[in-house]
Amino acid sequence: MSRRKSKQTTKFDTEEKTRPGVFIIESLKLSDEKKIRFEGKILRDILLLSGKEVEYWYVRTWKELTEGIFQRFYDSGLRYLHLSCHGNDESVCLTFDTVPFQEFGQEIQSYLPNRRLFVSACQVVNKAFAKAANPDEECYSIIGPEGEIGFDDAVVMWASFYHLMLRNSKAMRAKEIRATLRSLEDIFGEKFVYL
Secondary structure, three states, X not given: OOOOOOOOOOOOOOXXXXXXXXXEEEOOOHHHHHOOOOHHHHHHHHHHHOOOOEEEEEOOOHHHHHHHHHHHHHHHOEEEEEEEOEEOOOEEEOOOOEEXXXXXXXXXXXXXXXXXXXXXXXXXXXHHHHHHHOOXXXXXXXXXXXXXXXXXXXXXXXXXXXXXXXXXXXXOOHHHHHHHHHHHHHHHOOOEEXX
């Protein structure tokens, strides 16, 4: 049964239960695929080693996301969506498609209430993206790197973040997220946006 809200509905059922696991969606450039630079897959393996609940999907097109993967995320009941891809300050880039924030946001916002979105893509997390993806502010937070981040730093940083946030807790709290991000910013020299 699909739980995606209809165009007439403005809110999800607030009694919706989620679990503290990570749903990873990854989409890379063909050159990254050739170099076997799968950040999301590596992150999945690390989370599995830590005994965390995780699900991983690799996509190449916008159609794959909109015709099944976003719905799989919602139906999974996992609380944290991790999007690993490329992008810029106006669009999200998949292997074969570049999707403007407005179009991306119109689709994803239906799946984000009572969840958190983590975006591992250069420059994507900004006010324009947040406005498009979370116009009703039903998603608890959207977090991602402020500028460009190297593949190696991104993998280790996200693995550290999830390990620290999920090791002793059933839920991520804003105060702890901010403190953990500050610590990781000091270690990696990368700035993160928390919206």
